[in-house]
Amino acid sequence: MKVILRNPKREVQVAGGRRVKDVLRELEIIPETVLVIRGDTLVTADQMVTDDDTIELRPVMSGGSASRDAPRRGPPRARRAVK
Amino acid sequence: MKCRKCGRGAVIELRRHNAAFCEPDFVEFFRNQVREAIRKHRMFTPEEAVLVAVSGGKDSLALWEVLIEEGYRTTGLYLDLGIFDYSIESKARCEKFATAHGVPLIVTAVAEEIGAPVPIIKTVTRRPPCSGCGLSKRYLMNRVALERGFPVVATGHNLDDEAATLFGSVMHWQTDALPRQSPALAATHPKLVRRVKPLYRLSERETAAYAFLRRIDYIVEECPFAAGATSIAHKEILSRMEEASPGAKHNFLFGFLDRARAAFERVEAVALQECTRCGQVTTGTVCAFCKLADQVKRAT
Numbered sequence: 001m002k003v004i005l006r007n008p009k010r011e012v013q014v015a016g017g018r019r020v021k022d023v024l025r026e027l028e029i030i031p032e033t034v035l036v037i038r039g040d041t042l043v044t045a046d047q048m049v050t051d052d053d054t055i056e057l058r059p060v061m062s063g064g065s066a067s068r069d070a071p072r073r074g075p076p077r078a079r080r081a082v083k
Numbered sequence: 084m085k086c087r088k089c090g091r092g093a094v095i096e097l098r099r100h101n102a103a104f105c106e107p108d109f110v111e112f113f114r115n116q117v118r119e120a121i122r123k124h125r126m127f128t129p130e131e132a133v134l135v136a137v138s139g140g141k142d143s144l145a146l147w148e149v150l151i152e153e154g155y156r157t158t159g160l161y162l163d164l165g166i167f168d169y170s171i172e173s174k175a176r177c178e179k180f181a182t183a184h185g186v187p188l189i190v191t192a193v194a195e196e197i198g199a200p201v202p203i204i205k206t207v208t209r210r211p212p213c214s215g216c217g218l219s220k221r222y223l224m225n226r227v228a229l230e231r232g233f234p235v236v237a238t239g240h241n242l243d244d245e246a247a248t249l250f251g252s253v254m255h256w257q258t259d260a261l262p263r264q265s266p267a268l269a270a271t272h273p274k275l276v277r278r279v280k281p282l283y284r285l286s287e288r289e290t291a292a293y294a295f296l297r298r299i300d301y302i303v304e305e306c307p308f309a310a311g312a313t314s315i316a317h318k319e320i321l322s323r324m325e326e327a328s329p330g331a332k333h334n335f336l337f338g339f340l341d342r343a344r345a346a347f348e349r350v351e352a353v354a355l356q357e358c359t360r361c362g363q364v365t366t367g368t369v370c371a372f373c374k375l376a377d378q379v380k381r382a383t
Contacts, residue, residue: 006303006304007303007304007305017218030319030322030323030326030327032286032288032322032325032328033288033318033319033322034288035288035292035295041094042094042095042292042295042296043094044084044093044094044095044096044103045084045096046084046096047160058291058295058303060141060287060288060290060291061243061287061303061315061318061319061322062140062141062287062306062309063144063244063247063309063312063314063315063316063318064212064213064216064306064308064309064312064315067221
């Protein structure tokens, strides 16, 4: 079955006839970090995929607001949290 | 897997809630979590105009969509960072969204305000680009809100964002930053607006699922400068913990907010001044944004 990955967009071929969670495990993808899309709908980890299926594993994690090495400075002004 | 609410086929499993939902019940769950966040932290009332900071990504556009559906009076704010095609495409998504929903969008360019786009700021400061970017965004969000009379700015920060920020602050024991981490920050000065995060109860995956199911056309590609960022590394660590122990992220964040944050608060407040150059709030004499603008001007 075809698996579409993103960032960068690419395709891999894996065996079908098993559950989505097993495909994720083989690809070493943490389920919490992706949406599993088949066609125009989402698929849960327990569902079966066949050799003819195409699924997209769309990463969900964005980031970059913390600087890599420098300790993060607090915002330049004090804030009091509401309640 | 069956929907916990109605028994039909589930499209998403939420192990941390020991639940699975069909599409309509997941949409309702998602909106309920936003309603709860707004209520619990008194983020804004239906009468207040809300400025929604949007990037074109799944979180901010999902947030904007929910607030529109819930009947709030919203205006979007897109900050053009000048990051090559990424900024061109993300701006286009925001404009398309605003047109489709019949809501106003303000666009402000960082290059016009500080003298250079983020890629140039990066070379001028020789620091990670996220540093100048984040500083500029926070500054401009506040200033635009003030200038246009918005009492509150809402951002699309989700549970993963907040948990990762908390994780980083704890790993480095940033005791100044810890008490200031909250889903709602009050306006502690006449020139500061309220800053709220209505998606803080929802994970990044849940937010992505909502955006997908609602057919929101968001930019999937990441900012080209995001690769290798510490926040992403922290999110990965937390995601592994969540896989092993569902609920770990929300226990970490909510436990901090409910039981630990107050312990880091100081008795004396930091003195807030107005920048001698632009009038925005600073703890020094000249604010970090003006200092950065000077640095850019000297170098370009």
